[in-house]
Amino acid sequence: MMPQRSYRRVSPEVRKAAVEQVIALTESLSSESEACRVVADQIGVHTNSVRNWVRAAQGSSPERMDATALRREVALLQQQLAAAAEMNRALADTLNESRRRT
Structure with missing residues (x-):
């Protein structure tokens, strides 16, 4: 025992x-x-x-995260970056179009 x-x-x-x-x-x-x-x-x-x-x-600092968790975090950040870049392009297009009208 x-x-x-x-x-x-x-x-x-x-x-x-x-x-x-x-x-x-x-x-x-x-x-x-x-x-x-x-x-x-x-x-x-x-x-x-x-x-x-x-x-x-x-x-949960990056130093403590395992490789799988880091890959997930990178993928999420890449998606957020792509969405922000698309929003920036749309805003720039809108701004350029309004400048052409004036």
Whole structure:
């Protein structure tokens, strides 16, 4: 029979402090993963917990997005750009036509 794991509740304040400490340590250590490990050891939680807190705090930045999500984002931006370019052409045509009338 496997022993039951017990998970400790960590307050939002401790999580925030841990994230700030990881960010500060990342500059002096070899990687963010190493910083997460050091902070996790200090507060007695699993390294992945700290890593998840850091990722949640950073949000969905392009650095964190996977290739599929980036391709979707690029496709959406290309569609928006094409729509804006079409609108710009239509406005330019309207402006040129009104100038010809006057």
